[in-house]
Amino acid sequence: MSDNVAIEVRELTKRYGELVAVNGISFTVNRGEIFAFLGPNGAGKTTTVEILECLRKPTSSKAYVLGFDIGKEQREIKKRTGVLPQDFYTYERLTVKETIQYYAGMFDAHPDVDELIRLVDLEDKKDVLFRNLSGGLKQRLGIAVALVNDPELIFLDEPSSGLDPKARHGVWHLIDGLHKKGKTVFLTTHYMEEAEILADRVGIIHYGRIVALDSPESLISEHGTRNLLILKKTNPKAVPNIEKLGIKAKYDGTTGDVTVHLNHAVAVSEILHALSSTDVPFGELQLKRSSLEDVFLNLTGVSLGEEESGI
Amino acid sequence: MSHVVIDLKASLKSFWRDKSTIFWTLAFPTVLILLFGAIFSQSSMRYDLHVQNQDLTDGKPTYWSENFITILNSTNAFNIQMVDASINATDYALANRLSSLLIIPSGFNTSANTALYTHGATTANITFVYDQSTSSAPVVQSIVVSIVDKLNFELSKGVEYLSVQDLAIAPKRFGFIDFFIPGVIGMTAMTTSIFTSVSISARFKQNGIFHKLATTPLKRYEWILSRTIYNVLISYLGMAVMILMGMAIFGMKMTLDAVSLLMVAMASLMFTGVGMIIARFVKDPDGADAAANVITFPMMFLSGTFFQISQMPQFLQTIAQVLPLTYVSEGLRAAMIFGQTQQAIMNTALITVLGIASIVVGSLITKWEED
Numbered sequence: 001m002s003d004n005v006a007i008e009v010r011e012l013t014k015r016y017g018e019l020v021a022v023n024g025i026s027f028t029v030n031r032g033e034i035f036a037f038l039g040p041n042g043a044g045k046t047t048t049v050e051i052l053e054c055l056r057k058p059t060s061s062k063a064y065v066l067g068f069d070i071g072k073e074q075r076e077i078k079k080r081t082g083v084l085p086q087d088f089y090t091y092e093r094l095t096v097k098e099t100i101q102y103y104a105g106m107f108d109a110h111p112d113v114d115e116l117i118r119l120v121d122l123e124d125k126k127d128v129l130f131r132n133l134s135g136g137l138k139q140r141l142g143i144a145v146a147l148v149n150d151p152e153l154i155f156l157d158e159p160s161s162g163l164d165p166k167a168r169h170g171v172w173h174l175i176d177g178l179h180k181k182g183k184t185v186f187l188t189t190h191y192m193e194e195a196e197i198l199a200d201r202v203g204i205i206h207y208g209r210i211v212a213l214d215s216p217e218s219l220i221s222e223h224g225t226r227n228l229l230i231l232k233k234t235n236p237k238a239v240p241n242i243e244k245l246g247i248k249a250k251y252d253g254t255t256g257d258v259t260v261h262l263n264h265a266v267a268v269s270e271i272l273h274a275l276s277s278t279d280v281p282f283g284e285l286q287l288k289r290s291s292l293e294d295v296f297l298n299l300t301g302v303s304l305g306e307e308e309s310g311i
Numbered sequence: 312m313s314h315v316v317i318d319l320k321a322s323l324k325s326f327w328r329d330k331s332t333i334f335w336t337l338a339f340p341t342v343l344i345l346l347f348g349a350i351f352s353q354s355s356m357r358y359d360l361h362v363q364n365q366d367l368t369d370g371k372p373t374y375w376s377e378n379f380i381t382i383l384n385s386t387n388a389f390n391i392q393m394v395d396a397s398i399n400a401t402d403y404a405l406a407n408r409l410s411s412l413l414i415i416p417s418g419f420n421t422s423a424n425t426a427l428y429t430h431g432a433t434t435a436n437i438t439f440v441y442d443q444s445t446s447s448a449p450v451v452q453s454i455v456v457s458i459v460d461k462l463n464f465e466l467s468k469g470v471e472y473l474s475v476q477d478l479a480i481a482p483k484r485f486g487f488i489d490f491f492i493p494g495v496i497g498m499t500a501m502t503t504s505i506f507t508s509v510s511i512s513a514r515f516k517q518n519g520i521f522h523k524l525a526t527t528p529l530k531r532y533e534w535i536l537s538r539t540i541y542n543v544l545i546s547y548l549g550m551a552v553m554i555l556m557g558m559a560i561f562g563m564k565m566t567l568d569a570v571s572l573l574m575v576a577m578a579s580l581m582f583t584g585v586g587m588i589i590a591r592f593v594k595d596p597d598g599a600d601a602a603a604n605v606i607t608f609p610m611m612f613l614s615g616t617f618f619q620i621s622q623m624p625q626f627l628q629t630i631a632q633v634l635p636l637t638y639v640s641e642g643l644r645a646a647m648i649f650g651q652t653q654q655a656i657m658n659t660a661l662i663t664v665l666g667i668a669s670i671v672v673g674s675l676i677t678k679w680e681e682d
Contacts, residue, residue, distance in 0.1 A: 055525055055680045075528065083526035089518040093325040105317035106527040129328070145523075 005064075006031045006153050006184040007052060012061035014047050014208075021047045022058075023208035029186055029201075031152075034179050036199035037188040038292065044208040045188040046086060049157050052186070053083050066152055079107070082151035086158045088142025092131035096122050096141055099130055100148060107149035120144040120174060136167025143174055153184045160194060172198060192292035202292065206300045216292060223298050224290035229260040229268060231275075233283035241278050242271055258282075314529050318537035326545065336545060340499045340553050347617070348488050348561045358451045360389040361412040363400045366419040373420030375435070380415075382462065388454050404440050411451045414438040427466060488561040492553055493571075493643035494616035499553070500546040500578040501610065501636055505603050507542055508586025512677060513599035516590075525679040535587075535674050543579040550575055564648070571646040574659045577666045578639045584669030591676045610636045635665055 007029035014022040022044040029035040037045045050056045052065055054074040063069075068076045090099055100113050117126050120140040125133065133141065139159060146154055159175065160168040168191075175198055178185055189195050195202045196216045203213040212219055231238060235251075238258045242249040248261045260271060268287070275282070297303050326332060360383070366376040384391055394403060394412065404412040415437050422435035439455055441448035515521045524534065557563035589606065593599040611617075613627060614636035620628055631637045642658025645651040 050680075053526055055522065078526060078528055081526075083523070085519055085522050085526070087519060088523065089520055090523060091321055091325055091520070093328040094321055098321070098324070102317060102321050103527060106314060106524075106529045108313070108528070 004031050005029070006033075006066060007035075007186065008064045009048075009052070010062040012048065012051065012063055013059045014044075014051060014056070015059045020208050022051075025205070025208070025210045027203055027210060027213060029184065031184050032179075032182050033200040034175065034185040034187060034198050036195040036202045037186075037205055038190070038192060038195040038202050038296070039188075039205035040190055043205045045190075045205055046157055048205070049155055049186065049188050053081065053155055054078060079149065080152050082146035082149060082154040084139070084142045084146045084154070084156045084159055086161065088138055088145070090130055090145070093129055095127050095129055096133070096144075097126045099141060100144055103145045104148040109149045111148050111150065116144045116147060119147070119177070121170070134167070136163045136170060139163065139167070139171055140174065143171070143178075147178075151183070153186065154178060156185060156187045158188055158190070160189070160191065168194075192296065196292050204292075204296060204299060206296075211299045212295065219292060219295045220290050223295040224292075225261075225294045225298065227262045227290055228288040229262055229271065230286040230288060231258040231260070231282040232256075232286065234258050234280060237278070238275060238280045238282070241274050241280060245270060245274055247271075314533045315537045315540070318529070318534060319540055322537065322541045323544070326541075336503060337549060337552050339502070340495050340549055341556065343495055344488075344492065344553055344556055345560070347491055348557070357388060357390050358454070359392065359410075360451055360455075361392050361394050361404070361409050362415065363394040363396060363398075363403075363412065364415045365396045365417040366415050367396055367417075368420075375420040375423040376415045379419075379437075379462075382458060383413075383455070386454070386458060389451075401440055404442070409440075409442070410448045411439065411441040413455060414440060488557055488563050489565065489648050490619070490644065491617070492557040492563055492565070493647045494614075494640045496550045496553055496575065497578060497614075497636060497639035497643050498611055498616045499549040500575050500639065501582045502607055503545050503549060504542040504579045504582035505586040505589070505607055506600070507545065508538065508583045508673075509590045509593075509599045509603045510596055511538065512587055512590030513593065513596040516594075517596060521679040531677070531679060532674060535670070535677070539580055539583045539670065542583045543576045546575050546579045547572075566647060566650065568646055568652075570652065570655045570659055571643055574639060574642050574646065574655070574662060577659060577662045578636075581635060581662055581666035581669050584666065584671070584673035587673030587677050588669065591673075591678075610634050613637075615640050635662065638662055 005028050007027075009028070010026050011024050012022055012026070013020070013024050025044075025048065037048065039045050047056065051058045051061070052063065052070060054065075054070055054077050058070075061070075063071075065077045066080050068080075070077065091102070094102060096117065097113060100111075100116055104111050104113065114126075117123055120143055122137060122140060122144070125137060130138065130141070143156070143159070146156070156175065160171045163171065172194065175185060175187070179198075185198075187195070187198065199216060201214060202216050202219060203210045204219070205211070212223060214222070233256045235256070236258075239249045239251050242258070242260055245266050247263055247266050250259050251257075252259065262268070272285075293303065362380060362383070364372050364376050364380065366373045372380070380391065383389055394400060400412055400414050403409070419435055419437065422433065425433050426435050437459070439452055441452060515524075554563070554565065554567065557565070585606065586603065589602050590599050593602045613623075613631050614620075614634045615631060616636070620631045620637065623631065638658045638661055642655050642662065645658065646655035
């Protein structure tokens, strides 16, 4: 295992009786990168991350975290990693500051507690009891707690799950800050936007298998649909005019919209020019970028949202 | 060891900040003691006693009958209510649901004089009518009999035969409260330890605190040690409150020695283990509480907390013999009240062995991590 590798997993499998939760996956996470596991609930993300945190035992695998064997050197791994579990929870009647001190004590660490509180922007709340914090503030405290031992590698399991958009952006900002400090972050999420914005590399996991692994940009260009141009409330006459330019267009009778599949050969301005010369009316224009959502849909045949509620 | 201290401090701080837990931890034994203490403390108790004096001359009580009633009154044991001499006393008692009624029959004065002159060749009788289904009747009867015995004794010696200054009815013995408080201390150690252990184990598991703790270098045995010490301290707190209350309000007589302190600690250890075992088999906190109730409730009643085991039916006595709380209560009573150090030590030794066994089993089967 090279010095540049933070996590190395070979053929990791976890079975629960008949159910195969994780099915022979292999991957590496490089030091200093944000690596995201993207998939719906029940895909095997949490099982994988908990095996790497030494909380569950794999059915079979060779896996190393920071160069230590997960089967034999769990104490070494625990000392050097920080963990934000899904829905972080702790003693309800300890304050923010006391909670950080408590976990620092468990690691025999002596962090600058005030600095950690400042880092997660909880200075105003440092004497507030855990039970009185909102969901977003609890997660932020959870991140501070994950940092008490100044870990080289941080596991964040669904860090923004259940948070409102504002709180979610606050958490993303924090994770980005960790990245800038040179920490390695292993993130699991079922929000494609989270993976796309934060991660250097994304592993898409579905039914216990990694179906694709690359940077978000590469995944989108390889597996995403083309970017789309949507002409709202127009008429079918637009379609032949656009197709003259050598690109595909489709009219939807129920919405009255025309969807144009863009490619690099034709600029949007050419399409608009073609339409303006024919008097085809349209209400408004919408440009839709291809995203990891499309990648997931193309690779698995289902959308992330559909799977999320089903499992 | 520092992890234990850190966790213990966090637990105690949480306890201190949770006023409702403090209240309920102390309120239950307090209410029990006040309630049972008030009901059973006989020192301040007076019983209703209806008296029908049929021994009248020209409508006035005879010398002996009047004096006997005065003596009954002077014991301060009764609220005496006179019943008209002309009515049928038994019917009256039934109609008015009286638990006891004393009849001084006509001719009592003459019989008493005869008995005195003949030195007991004949006796003067009074009749005690009572409802055997009531709990107070036997008590009232025993007090009346004691008074008569005492009178007889005084009269036969020929000294002060009508005046009764000091009437010791019962032999000098310990009151109910002395019997009761060690039992409630044992019971509180049980409920505190089992419920805290069950609810913490189930709650920590459900809301993921175990999960988080498992990612730190804190070892499981350190956490269990901290929780056990916590339960012991809370049981000591309950014990202190109960002893102080028993002494201040009911004049409880007891000694607090190392054996009784050790017994409470070992009982907490044992029941902490029992709680962990329950929590292992019941997943959600509500179910865990219900299971804890199923275990603690019968023990509370069958282990001699409220009643002496010897008063229970034989088959229940057999059950009591296998319940650990029985040995806790009896050990505490032996140490704190009766001064039977040897029995106290033996019971404490037994509970120590059971305590270590239960905490070891509890620790082995409690899991922080999933499979």
